[in-house]
Amino acid sequence: MSAQPEKNSGLVFEERKDFILTKGKHRQQLKCEADSLAGCVSQRACVYCGARVVLNPITDAVHLVHGPIGCASYTWDIRGSLSSGPELYRFSFSTDLKEGDIIFGGEKKLARAIDELVGKYHPGLVLVYSTCIVGVIGDDLEAVCRAASERHGIEVLPVQSSGFIGNKSAGYRAACDALLRIIRPPEGKGPPGTKKINYLGDFNLAGEVWIIKGYLKQMGVDMNVSFTGDSRYETLQRAAGASLNIVQCAGSMIYLANKLEELYGIPYLNVSFLGLEDTAQSLRKIASWFGDGGITARAEELIERESARAGKRLSWYRERLQGKKAAVYVGGGFKAISLIKQFRELGIDVVMIGTQTGRKEEYETISEMVDEGTVVLDDANPSELEKFMLEKGAHLLVGGVKERPLAYKLGVAFIDHNHDRKHPLSGFVGAVNFAGEVYSTLCSPVWKYVGGGIL
Amino acid sequence: MSDKTVHCRNYNENPCSMCMPMGGILPFKGIGQSMVIIHGSQGCSTYMRRHIAEHFNEPIDVASSSLNEKGTIYGGEENLKKGLDNLIKAYRPRVIGVLTTCLAETIGEDIDRIVEEYRLERGLGQECSIIAVPTPGYGGTHFEGYWLALKELARLAGRVPKHSRINVIIPNLSPADIREIKRILGLMKIEYILLPDFSDTLDRPFERPYKKIPGGGTELSDIMAMGGSRATIQMGMTVDERLSPGKYLEKEFGVPLYNIPVPMGIEGTDTFLGLLSRISGHPAPEELSRERGRLLDCMIDSHKYNFRGRSVIFGEPELVGAMAATCIENGIFPVVLATGSKTEKLSRLLQPWLEEHHIKCLFLTETDFFTIREQAVRGKANIAIGHSDGRYLTEREGIPLVRAGFPIHDRVGGQRLLSVGYAGTAMFLDRITNTLLENKYSNYRSSMYRKFYRGDEKDAVPAGKSR
Numbered sequence: 001m002s003a004q005p006e007k008n009s010g011l012v013f014e015e016r017k018d019f020i021l022t023k024g025k026h027r028q029q030l031k032c033e034a035d036s037l038a039g040c041v042s043q044r045a046c047v048y049c050g051a052r053v054v055l056n057p058i059t060d061a062v063h064l065v066h067g068p069i070g071c072a073s074y075t076w077d078i079r080g081s082l083s084s085g086p087e088l089y090r091f092s093f094s095t096d097l098k099e100g101d102i103i104f105g106g107e108k109k110l111a112r113a114i115d116e117l118v119g120k121y122h123p124g125l126v127l128v129y130s131t132c133i134v135g136v137i138g139d140d141l142e143a144v145c146r147a148a149s150e151r152h153g154i155e156v157l158p159v160q161s162s163g164f165i166g167n168k169s170a171g172y173r174a175a176c177d178a179l180l181r182i183i184r185p186p187e188g189k190g191p192p193g194t195k196k197i198n199y200l201g202d203f204n205l206a207g208e209v210w211i212i213k214g215y216l217k218q219m220g221v222d223m224n225v226s227f228t229g230d231s232r233y234e235t236l237q238r239a240a241g242a243s244l245n246i247v248q249c250a251g252s253m254i255y256l257a258n259k260l261e262e263l264y265g266i267p268y269l270n271v272s273f274l275g276l277e278d279t280a281q282s283l284r285k286i287a288s289w290f291g292d293g294g295i296t297a298r299a300e301e302l303i304e305r306e307s308a309r310a311g312k313r314l315s316w317y318r319e320r321l322q323g324k325k326a327a328v329y330v331g332g333g334f335k336a337i338s339l340i341k342q343f344r345e346l347g348i349d350v351v352m353i354g355t356q357t358g359r360k361e362e363y364e365t366i367s368e369m370v371d372e373g374t375v376v377l378d379d380a381n382p383s384e385l386e387k388f389m390l391e392k393g394a395h396l397l398v399g400g401v402k403e404r405p406l407a408y409k410l411g412v413a414f415i416d417h418n419h420d421r422k423h424p425l426s427g428f429v430g431a432v433n434f435a436g437e438v439y440s441t442l443c444s445p446v447w448k449y450v451g452g453g454i455l
Numbered sequence: 456m457s458d459k460t461v462h463c464r465n466y467n468e469n470p471c472s473m474c475m476p477m478g479g480i481l482p483f484k485g486i487g488q489s490m491v492i493i494h495g496s497q498g499c500s501t502y503m504r505r506h507i508a509e510h511f512n513e514p515i516d517v518a519s520s521s522l523n524e525k526g527t528i529y530g531g532e533e534n535l536k537k538g539l540d541n542l543i544k545a546y547r548p549r550v551i552g553v554l555t556t557c558l559a560e561t562i563g564e565d566i567d568r569i570v571e572e573y574r575l576e577r578g579l580g581q582e583c584s585i586i587a588v589p590t591p592g593y594g595g596t597h598f599e600g601y602w603l604a605l606k607e608l609a610r611l612a613g614r615v616p617k618h619s620r621i622n623v624i625i626p627n628l629s630p631a632d633i634r635e636i637k638r639i640l641g642l643m644k645i646e647y648i649l650l651p652d653f654s655d656t657l658d659r660p661f662e663r664p665y666k667k668i669p670g671g672g673t674e675l676s677d678i679m680a681m682g683g684s685r686a687t688i689q690m691g692m693t694v695d696e697r698l699s700p701g702k703y704l705e706k707e708f709g710v711p712l713y714n715i716p717v718p719m720g721i722e723g724t725d726t727f728l729g730l731l732s733r734i735s736g737h738p739a740p741e742e743l744s745r746e747r748g749r750l751l752d753c754m755i756d757s758h759k760y761n762f763r764g765r766s767v768i769f770g771e772p773e774l775v776g777a778m779a780a781t782c783i784e785n786g787i788f789p790v791v792l793a794t795g796s797k798t799e800k801l802s803r804l805l806q807p808w809l810e811e812h813h814i815k816c817l818f819l820t821e822t823d824f825f826t827i828r829e830q831a832v833r834g835k836a837n838i839a840i841g842h843s844d845g846r847y848l849t850e851r852e853g854i855p856l857v858r859a860g861f862p863i864h865d866r867v868g869g870q871r872l873l874s875v876g877y878a879g880t881a882m883f884l885d886r887i888t889n890t891l892l893e894n895k896y897s898n899y900r901s902s903m904y905r906k907f908y909r910g911d912e913k914d915a916v917p918a919g920k921s922r
Binding site: 012013035036037038039042043044045048049064068070072073074075076078092093094095096098099101112113116117131135136137164165166167382383386400401404405406408409450 | 464465466467468469470472473474476477492495496497498499500501502503504505506508509511512513514515516517518519520521522523524526527534535537538539540541542544545556557558561562591592593594596659661663665667795825844864
């Protein structure tokens, strides 16, 4: 089973040629971080989406969308972020703006909505997301939030996420700006010399933050607060009390990490807990940063034990998956880079790889890592995904909900690497889950039948 | 006998509706060789694609004019024209729906002018029709978006010689339901024009090579002929006249309009078949009579189980109306009927049914799932019927949910759910009856034990609770 190659070498959209390169064939750098091309059916979302993705896992906040109903409707409890307690984040609140509100302004309605919600749920934090029209009708979100904050003695923060002001990355930044306003300066001078770290860029999908927290604990390191998986208002406020930040999803959180370094002198390390290699390497990196023999020894012990256990199972999968070809289309660069390594661990070649919002330096890393002939592309669309999957003979696609039916219609296996998955892909356990999922989709009996007809 | 509440608050908590352009996409997906472009920011089309794709498990390609800050300030005309260029280049559609968004409408885009200008500038002739539909997200729900798009499509109809075909205009049903309606029309030997028809386009077979635009859908030439049809049957009892394609065809071309409910249940299906018979002069064939008999048999077999059901039904008004009537026929009396749309017609439609059986039922319009949940508990509902967004009724209140309507994104097979016609109704009823039975079997031992052996009245499990 693999996508059937078709002869079609020309690009569908000439204007997209700088955003696509084939390693070995093209020398130029890949263009990225630009506006999407109108009409080409980009897979990207908007600023609001980026902000919502980052902030929604704060479990005890009221997440209020100031806008028409759709924006709140499409983002209601669609993600697999778990909570160890509060469940308020799973509710989707909207000011449900109607025609009259557009004409006369939505500020008063917003203020009343905040009042009612605070009276009902008594949150410490209300996050108010702006949507496209709020940016246009000129509601002063900042002022409404400030007044509400004073009225109730709680934190009410605007999130400047009007959809049209950029792409998803701008939403990450808007979210980080809101987070920065929550974080309180540390008491006393500078970060205390504790062994507490913040974990940035994990949204606790299927408990992934908990998995990493467990590893760190075994090493003798405490997790101070995670951004933002299973986080709460109160714990977020204490973020400046950590001695180190580790950053996983760099696309969404590197801005916050830099700011925390600048404001509170907290250094950061880039990490990734996707795949055996990255997980082990990241744990070592953290241990060596502390320069504590005990931590290092415990880390090595953990890595040895877990790698041995996971390695055994991975080699079983590797024997069965070796030589298959994968295509990857995910949200950010960090995930893409980790996936190349993870597929390598399974003996699978990546023949096409792209992201919605990867950054220049991430694409440089990707281009270095992949084999000659691999297609690298930014901000792709269904036409290009189809074309390159077929041309490259991919057996498997990694992507999100929108990409899944395309893969299946092409007769190609599929891995859900998105925010609504219900099983962890992080850490040693996640690496085994990932291999298991690859096996379950590549080696399913159904593919035996897709080639033929009734007679 | 029914109470009415009108939902009016300053916020919506857990929406029971989606936005207008989302609803507008669906009819266009049921037109042959068509594509849609959303005039707005990139996220709108992406969210809607994701939402629709998850329900149908089909690739849903919808373009966007990708309005950015510049376009928002200086007008999005250039973006839209460029978007149309690229869309045509990649997809070569015969029909293009241009749907607006909150953003486009608020900045005052004159969509009709832009489209007209575009046609002239590019010298587009008959090979491609572009239909603009103003669908601001704040203008209504997806229900209104769906019907407005249909009405704009109906406006393609021209003055043609009278012919013997019948227009059949349908609401947002599952592809399986659409196929069943086509089968019934075939059995009745009716020549028809079905609008829209996404039975193939949104539930396509696996086949190679992959086509960017799936085959099937209502042909443009058929839509153009709708003005000459013998009659229009529109399953749109709750549709406002301003949005009614059937009304438009009647006013403009004098095509008689028969507005009927979705053919579900005995009465609903009888009405449909009776009407077909009356218009065409063809009697219902033996096959359909046997299906009716089988449905009656099913209803009798299950009636006592069904009578234990106290239902909360929610979703798009048209479907809620049909499902409620079907439930009432079978003694699964509703305690709450709810929709996110604004409509007076739903309660008016069901009033005679409720009065006949002395049912006390609460109507919720423009509502959200916070209110539905609250009222379902108050009304002691023990079965919920509607789309996936009702899942908290199960998770939080232990009221089992029979999934029906759109969207169904936490289970597979939304596109294959069959609920119309006699045969489909039997399947719909079986899903409900079996859910009631499952709930009963999994609770009655512990419930009776607590109630009678331990004598703990307080602890007895209420009707809908599984805990």
